[in-house]
Amino acid sequence: MSQNCTLIPGDGIGPEVARATVRAVEATGTDIKWQLAELNQNIILESGKTLPQHVLDSLNETRVGLKGPVTTPIAGGFQSVNVALRKTLDLFANVRPIRTLPGIKTRFEDVRIDMVIFRENTEDLYSGLEHEIIPDVVTSLKVITRTASERIANYAFQYARKNHRKKVVAIHKANIMKLADGLFLRCCREVAERYPEVEYKELIVDNASMQLVIRPETFDILLLPNLYGDIVSDLAAGLVGGLGIVPGANMGKTHAVFEAVHGSAPDIAGQGKANPTALMLSAVMLLTHIGENAAAAKLQQSIEAVYKEGKNVTGDVGGTASTEEFTDAVVKAVKG
């Protein structure tokens, strides 16, 4: 039976990597009907809405989306589309697998990195509650709730149990933010007690950052509030070869939106050199989510085969191939 999925190419390098990913998914033979939902800076500015109705309508119908990046203006302008989408659809869990790909040269030659980041996706300093009390004095509210903290902790531990992962580490700054991060930690501890087979540890975020760089292979599942999760994700991406290869999923009770960790990368947009691996691996997660396990495995193996061979990889991971040449190689591997 065919599956409807919303496709949001986004802007910057989004349309290039989305086109490449659709080609790779189609090569697996999976019957997906893509519903195109355009979303970019111009549409947002013209409609005056961060989340135009046509995007929400499509996602409410399909319940599954593949999304490219949408540029967020820095310091001013409209609210982040990503944040708005996550809040509106209550996509509370941001899941980001960080894995070594064969053939990529990193600083960790002999080390196999295989960790999964679970980032709370709806609150914390992303509440958007900022206030200029008097000129030049601003407060920004960090909101942490029991409901959201328990939800993400449960999600991470359930994943650990289901996938036979051994250790969850909760990352925090409760020595300074005693109430906010203290509540997050309390919830993590309570949930951890219900999963005695999974080892539970805690690390302060600054120490965790150092440990990640020194001993990345010792990390398994990372459980973090929103802001630390965002920052640690990019750090972790750097360990395995950069933002070009790290996928992600935004999971809620009723909807799931799959997107790369990277942003719209305006510095390389339109030049045909963006690496579509991150969105392709996000599509692997999407295929698994909709039960197309064979297609997911095939696409994953094909991407890995192209990396192992190393002839058709893009510039960000040390190669010379264009987006299209890399995609051609993946499509050939899928079909071959």
Ligand code: ATP
């Ligand atoms: P945002 O704040 O929207 O998440 P960001 O500040 O994390 O964005 P990105 O747009 O992700 O920034 O880009 C960061 C750097 O990584 C840029 O130099 C960009 O060229 C590079 N980069 C990101 N994604 C890719 C990709 N798919 N292929 C190649 N290079 C990439």
